[in-house]
Amino acid sequence: MIEEIQIRDLGVIESARIELDRGLTVITGETGAGKTMVLTGLGLLLGGKADLGAVRPGADSAVVEGRLVPPPGHRALDVAVDAGALLDDDALLVARTVSTSRSRAHVGGRSVPQGLLGEIGAELVTVHGQSEQLRLRAPAQQRQALDSFAGAAHLAAVAEYGAAHAARQDAARALARWDEDTQAREAELERLQRALERIDALEPRAGEDVELRAEAERLGNVEDLRTAAQHAHDAIGGAEDLDAPEGAVALVDQARRSLAGAAAYDATLQEWSSRLDAVSYQLSDTLTEIGSYVTGLEADPQRLDQVHQRRADLSDLARAYTDGGTLAELLDFAAAARERVGALTAPGAGREALAAELDRHTAAEREAAAALTASRIRAAEMMAAAVDAELAGLAMSGAQMTVELTPRDDLGPWGAEDVELLLTAHPGAPARPLGKGASGGELSRVMLAIEVAMARAQAEAGERTLPTFVFDEVDAGVGGQAAVEVGRRLAELARHTQVIVVTHLAQVAAFADRHLVVMKTSGTGQDAVTNSDIRVVEGTDREAELARMLSGDATSAAALQHAAELLERPVMGP
Structure with a gap:
């Protein structure tokens, strides 16, 4: 308040x-x-x-x-x-x-x-x-007045219809977009299929770019790798051209044997001897592996060219279809493209499915509209009767209000019918639209009758403040x-x-x-x-104000007496 x-x-x-x-x-x-x-x-x-x-x-x-x-x-x-x-x-x-x-x-x-x-x-x-009375003459406001009078259950039906109408409109727009976008959709499908053909022809694998990079590094540096490995092999196994021709293996064995001869006198030497045993075994294994590596390390220009070409092909394809140009992004693009192609070509994903969806929502909208119309018909009768009863009490006993529901050619946002309030001002008079059939004073009383009827109905239902x-x-x-x-x-x-x-x-x-x-x-x-x-104003001051309103003279004895009678009337009733 x-x-x-x-x-x-x-x-x-x-x-x-x-x-x-x-x-x-x-x-x-x-x-x-x-x-x-x-x-x-x-x-x-x-x-x-x-x-x-x-x-x-x-x-x-x-x-x-x-x-x-x-x-x-x-x-x-x-x-x-x-x-x-x-x-x-x-x-x-x-x-x-x-x-x-x-x-x-x-x-x-x-x-x-x-x-x-x-x-x-x-x-x-x-x-x-006066402006609000003009507002009441608008059909939209008259429809809202009827819906408000009908109560919470009816307003729920209004909301249900509104949701069904919106869903049907969305489905209709989706179908229209499908029809408008057919050419673009076909072009998209062709583009994705062509991309997948190129990708499938290349058959990229996850992590392949890392493997190819490592292989290219190895094949491109064979001589450096051979030299490094051979030097390591000679240092471990020994070679005539080295300062220590016996190599690391021989030196470690010599050290191990020296410790083993005296290990019986000190456990520490035994521990060192054991460690050198392990080192000797590791050096021997490493020596064998390096030897195999050197033996198998051969220059392969043809394979190197193949690796370079493969890397170039993958890079070109990735740059063609992704922003970052990486193999991982290319594989992600391929997965998304397959999903999109599936959506564009799957049975039930085309126009038929959208048309079926539109039919479903259209049926739901019509069902909701029928329920709303039935509710409005009941509410219109109740509202007219309630307002007529109020009009009779407002010295318009011959007046009647009719809530007319006119079916629409199509379903609108508010339902299947237009709502119009008609007023028969007196017996024998034609029912005319409220804005045309009521004078200013009559419209004021009709408005009051509507508000009182609505307030009483809503208060009795305990529906809203x-x-x-x-x-x-x-x-x-x-x-x-x-x-x-x-x-x-x-x-x-x-x-x-x-x-x-x-x-x-x-x-x-x-x-x-x-x-x-x-x-x-x-x-x-x-x-x-x-x-x-x-x-x-209260008491005698209020009586004086009422007297002024009655006669223009706040001191008139007759007016003051009439004012006192008026103040008693609300309590005593008519």
Whole structure:
């Protein structure tokens, strides 16, 4: 609900603090006193368009601040927190500053776009003024009103149909893309198949590049390898041209025999002798292996050319199909290409599969649409009956509202039918679209009847928390007993949620739980500026305000008596 509004330098209001509460709050005051500025300020808090000319003369800017208290877990809190707003005991502190050149918005101490205020406001407050009555005349809004009236189970059917409709559209687009992309898909398949033919012809193996590089190094350096190995062989086995012709094996054996002769006298020598035994065996084995290596090491120019060619072929192919040009990337590309070719050529992966998918989603959409239509038919009858009952209480007993469902030629985003509210204003009159068959006053009462009927249905079902309702001149064009019934319906609606009403009728104001009066004081002198103040009236002050509204004279004895009677009527009933 809206807990508090503070207004500074907006129109005729220099400074005003409005404390609001649950139930029905009415705002009254003389014409030109500034009632409109109160709603203008509220509209700014809810993201409405700023009128830069509304800044009070002599002021640099107008400021409107408010404290909004959503129910726990309400989506408006999530929207605000996602924007970086800080909460004040689970309340939203919102502010709007309007100067002659720009407008700024804040939520929870954070500067935000004006649109965010609008998003939060739409979640928390529903405003019914002249523009909102025009909105009710739009078919889309009438359909939404019916769907909201129908309750949570129906809204679930709306959501189910919406999902089915979206799925069918996705399937249709996928099939259309398939038809449009046939040439590109065929070109892709040909390109991948050609690449795989080249790769398969070469038959690359994982790790082959490392093996080929090692073989190329060996074959390209045969003489260096032979020389190094032969020198090592001579050093171990001995050679005539060396400084120690007996070689490492002979020297180690000589050392081992020297130690073995005295090993019986010292265990340390025995240990060294054992170590030299092991060294001798290793040297002998190594000598044999080196000899075999040298014997088998032969230059093979033909094989070297083959290795170089193989490496070049692999490198060229890898560079042709990968960014990095490595064998590993080439093998990955080949695996992905095979998978893609399989997808493009597999049975059931072509147009037939997409067409079957579209048929499946089309059937699901039609089934969901039929269920939604049946639910709307039931809801339309219930809504019409509920609104008619309210209209009878609003001195429109001869009026009837019809919720007409017109089948569409195709299934739209909202279902298989268009929804239109028709009003029969009096017996014998034709049923006409709500926007054409209702005067301003009648439309106000129809709107109130719809909101009361919806609020009652939703409250009885315990389905959702209602928003705050703001009515601007909802009683326009009515008077007498009709005005009393308007007030009674507003009070009924206020049993379920916060309702704020700007009214000029005492019969309506008498039903208020909280009565605010906008009072105007005119300055003196050539440059004087009119100022308005807002205060709560109770007791005799409230009777005087009702008397003023009834007769224009707050001191009229007859009007005061009538005011007292009106204040008793809400408790006593009609």
